[in-house]
Amino acid sequence: MTMAKKVSRRTFIQKSVDLGAASLLGGLAASGAGCAGTEEKPVVEPVDIAAVKGTNRFEITRRAVELMGGMERYVPRESKVCILANAQKNNPGTFTHPEVLRAVIRMCRQAGAMEVNCLSWIPRDRWISTGLGKVVDEEGARLKIVDMKDETRFRSVEVPAGKKLFEARIMETFYEHDVFINMPICKDHVGNRFTGTMKNLMGLNSPKSNRTFHTGNFKNDNIEHLDQCIADLNTVIRCDLCVVDATEFIITNGPFGPGELNRPRKVVAGTDRVAVDAYCATLWGLKPEEIIMIDRGHKHGLGEIDFKKLRVTETV
Amino acid sequence: MLSQCSSPSRQQPSHPLLPAAENLKGWRAKSDPRTFEGEDLFVYINGGADIYNEYGFKSVLVQEYEKGEKHTVILEVFAMNDPGAAYGVYTFKNGAKGRKVPWGQGGMFEDYYLNFWQGEYAVTLTALDDAPQTLQGLEEIAEAVDARLPEAAPKPGLADALPREGLIEPSVEYMRGSLGLFNALPLFADCVFGFTEAVKGDYREGYSLLAVLYSDAAASGRMLEELKQRFSESTDYNDYCSQEDGFQVKDRGDRAIFAESSGSYIILGIRNPNTSAAESSLNELKRNLESFAL
Numbered sequence: 001m002t003m004a005k006k007v008s009r010r011t012f013i014q015k016s017v018d019l020g021a022a023s024l025l026g027g028l029a030a031s032g033a034g035c036a037g038t039e040e041k042p043v044v045e046p047v048d049i050a051a052v053k054g055t056n057r058f059e060i061t062r063r064a065v066e067l068m069g070g071m072e073r074y075v076p077r078e079s080k081v082c083i084l085a086n087a088q089k090n091n092p093g094t095f096t097h098p099e100v101l102r103a104v105i106r107m108c109r110q111a112g113a114m115e116v117n118c119l120s121w122i123p124r125d126r127w128i129s130t131g132l133g134k135v136v137d138e139e140g141a142r143l144k145i146v147d148m149k150d151e152t153r154f155r156s157v158e159v160p161a162g163k164k165l166f167e168a169r170i171m172e173t174f175y176e177h178d179v180f181i182n183m184p185i186c187k188d189h190v191g192n193r194f195t196g197t198m199k200n201l202m203g204l205n206s207p208k209s210n211r212t213f214h215t216g217n218f219k220n221d222n223i224e225h226l227d228q229c230i231a232d233l234n235t236v237i238r239c240d241l242c243v244v245d246a247t248e249f250i251i252t253n254g255p256f257g258p259g260e261l262n263r264p265r266k267v268v269a270g271t272d273r274v275a276v277d278a279y280c281a282t283l284w285g286l287k288p289e290e291i292i293m294i295d296r297g298h299k300h301g302l303g304e305i306d307f308k309k310l311r312v313t314e315t316v
Numbered sequence: 317m318l319s320q321c322s323s324p325s326r327q328q329p330s331h332p333l334l335p336a337a338e339n340l341k342g343w344r345a346k347s348d349p350r351t352f353e354g355e356d357l358f359v360y361i362n363g364g365a366d367i368y369n370e371y372g373f374k375s376v377l378v379q380e381y382e383k384g385e386k387h388t389v390i391l392e393v394f395a396m397n398d399p400g401a402a403y404g405v406y407t408f409k410n411g412a413k414g415r416k417v418p419w420g421q422g423g424m425f426e427d428y429y430l431n432f433w434q435g436e437y438a439v440t441l442t443a444l445d446d447a448p449q450t451l452q453g454l455e456e457i458a459e460a461v462d463a464r465l466p467e468a469a470p471k472p473g474l475a476d477a478l479p480r481e482g483l484i485e486p487s488v489e490y491m492r493g494s495l496g497l498f499n500a501l502p503l504f505a506d507c508v509f510g511f512t513e514a515v516k517g518d519y520r521e522g523y524s525l526l527a528v529l530y531s532d533a534a535a536s537g538r539m540l541e542e543l544k545q546r547f548s549e550s551t552d553y554n555d556y557c558s559q560e561d562g563f564q565v566k567d568r569g570d571r572a573i574f575a576e577s578s579g580s581y582i583i584l585g586i587r588n589p590n591t592s593a594a595e596s597s598l599n600e601l602k603r604n605l606e607s608f609a610l
Contacts, residue, residue, distance in 0.1 A: 091390070091442055091444075189363065189364075190499060191366055191495070193499070214358075214365075223498050253408075254364070256362075258427075258429035261428075292505050
């Protein structure tokens with residue numbers, strides 16, 4: 001499995017324990033065992049999926065990450081963090097909300113990240129029109145736009161487990177980072193009924209490669225090709241943390257809308273992308289096992305489709 | 317190729333479909349219009365392009381309008397290959413919860429957006445904020461654009477085959493491929509349905525009817541046989557029962573799904589639990605299809 005450049009995972013986890021995860025509202029706190037000068041804090045047992053509901057997007061994002069053990073658990077000090085948010089279009093309910101992104105960037109910086117970069121091949125004007133570009137600037141992160149038509153900016157990556165996709169073309173700059181935080185908005189998609197963490201990774205893959213996921217003629221090709229390609233792509237990209245904007249999103253005419261808006265007012269965080277997608281699909285009545293992409297991701301061993309088997313916390 | 321339609325003055329439209337400034341009730345072009353043609357639709361809306369290509373897409377004209385600094389409306393005029401394609405796109409994007417508007421050959425206002433169609437054009441207007449002034453702007457601009465569109469053209473004849481009694485008009489969907497069908501009625505994603513056109517409508521008595529046209533009776537017969545096999549073998553369905561020209565089965569929600577062939581057509585019905593209606597509508601649909609001159 002190819003992934004962003006990383007510090008030793010074991011070292012990272014130990015450092016997280018030493019530093020202690022962020023404290024929660026209501027008294028949860030992290031253990032600071034073995035680190036001189038730190039106060040002793042209670043051990044945090046992070047959950048597998050944290051879904052926080054509320055009207056303040058910044059606060060519920062912060063809380064969701066805290067329930068996952070805090071950003072320090074995923075972002076070592078001095079690390080380079082890349083974020084993949086969705087800035088496709090400025091129609092309501094189609095892009096990651098700026099305040100959700102703001103919270104994540106700020107938490108990364110507070111955790112001691114050396115750099116926080118938002119990667120994208122979406123043109124800059126979309127980042128401006130969605131308000132996401134402004135948040136990137138205000139929070140001291142960088143927006144790294146890759147020219148979508150310059151294939152030299154993408155690296156060929158073999159997909160050994162691929163059933164439909166055998167070669168991905170991942171942004172070269174992705175590999176310059178230590179940590180990857182995936183920040184989609186969950187919503188409807190005309191191609192496969194649902195888009196969330198797994199499909200968001202097409203934002204790291206070159207548009208030319210992505211085009212092959214979409215067969216040109218549905219009179220002669222079936223629907224599942226897209227979903228299988230997405231699941232295959234996910235086998236070569238590891239997400240350290242998924243933070244999903246599920247506050248307000250379209251449930252018809254996706255991915256660009258305009259469409260009917262659904263407003264669960266939740267931010268959902270987790271590390272198991274299949275489980276997070278499965279959870280988010282239920283927010284508008286979809287059955288995860290009926291979303292082919294989620295099923296194929298599960299079959300690839302990427303995560304648990306029956307998220308109820310995991311530790312799920314839903315709170316306000 | 318993406319083409320930029322430069323305008324020396326934002327007060328005068330540079331595209332024949334765009335209204336003149338004096339007809340826009342105070343709305344003004346925020347920037348130059350853009351046009352995306354053919355494959356470049358993927359540049360504009362990525363994977364959202366598939367459905368337009370399935371119907372038959374030529375180009376889309378995009379223009380943003382503003383009033384003051386806080387109110388923005390996006391206009392998209394999709395030029396499709398033929399009026400049937402435009403009608404299909406309209407029915408695909410249309411929801412069932414809005415209110416009718418008088419522009420084009422059919423139009424609906426929903427929440428913060430407005431869709432209508434005329435001839436080979438499907439028009440969408442989106443408000444980027446929910447201020448009353450912006451929502452009103454959707455209708456103001458729609459009226460102005462409507463006046464620029466060419467004359468009306470007949471919608472596909474198949475769309476009129478659905479019985480009208482009890483039909484929920486905004487639920488009608490006209491399809492030209494598996495992607496549209498999958499969005500209207502998710503069945504077997506690995507099945508290549510390979511049909512020519514289809515229409516689906518929901519009825520107030522709790523059932524839906526779908527007519528799917530194939531190239532000929534042999535093709536519809538082959539697909540019916542494939543569906544029989546799939547439904548009878550699938551663990552997602554139960555109570556499979558073969559009938560003379562079709563079959564009936566139940567899904568996990570206990571809805572009855574029935575299908576039969578009728579010449580070049582496959583007719584499907586989906587009936588909610590505890591609903592016994594549909595028989596007379598089904599028979600009327602069959603009669604309508606038989607009398608169609610396609």
